[in-house]
Amino acid sequence: MGIMVNTTTAAARSIDDVSEQIFRQVEQSGALPPHLGAPEAVGAALCTLSRRLSGGEARDLAAALPSTIQAIVQPCATHRDEDPEVFGRREFLETLAEHLHIDTDQASAVSHAVFAAVEREIPMKEITGIESQLPADLKDLWGRHRYVGSSHAERPADTSLAEPPPRAGVQTPAPDQHSGDVGADSTAAGSSGGVRGVRRAG
Known part of the structure; x- marks a missing residue:
């Protein structure tokens, strides 16, 4: 070859x-x-x-x-x-x-x-x-x-089951945070958690 x-x-x-x-x-x-x-x-x-x-x-x-x-x-x-x-x-x-x-x-x-x-x-x-x-x-x-x-x-759909469940309190916005920002913070938190999960698996 x-x-x-x-x-x-x-x-x-x-x-x-x-x-x-x-x-x-x-x-x-x-x-x-x-x-x-x-x-x-x-x-x-x-x-x-x-x-x-x-x-x-x-x-x-x-x-x-x-x-x-x-x-x-x-x-x-x-x-x-x-x-x-x-x-x-x-x-x-x-x-x-x-x-x-x-x-x-x-x-x-x-x-x-x-x-x-x-x-x-x-x-x-x-x-x-x-x-x-x-x-x-x-x-x-x-x-x-x-x-x-x-x-x-x-992430591709077939890896969704490998993501760890969200931890309590991670997605809770600060009291002065606008409600429109919650989705972005939730996405970022989920992405960050997924990266940590892959590093442990690797």
Whole structure:
């Protein structure tokens, strides 16, 4: 299972703000070995992931990415068969490790850093669309970051049962608070509680 990632083209062009932010988050994660740059890590992790997806879903992923990263990943999503390659977490990490010249533990750390940064910047429907095509062990590697530090305001309906029940007193407005603000506070409190629940589960 080969990976073809052209990071030279991306490095030669100006980097868009969102791609730069993703690269910076990956660099600041502490997951990258000294010899490995963020563009190469991001490209390799996403290209390896795209091979596990159907051709259509892989193209959807590439289209959802900011322009600089899209230029790195799009060839992986287009020059391929429509059927996904079949592999699980172990083979994913081994393939990524071989390509980046790192061990599988480092490949796991790199994957988490890349996926966490990317999931903050792409639409929720794309996150869940990718997850729906992955086996259980790769779902954990990909989808575990979706709410932690994310800017996504809404959760997919199928996760509603996993949210903890609201705690007493959390949604009670202050005496001088206008009634129109109660809904916003309730939503924020529910969202905050959901994030804490996911962190405990992860």
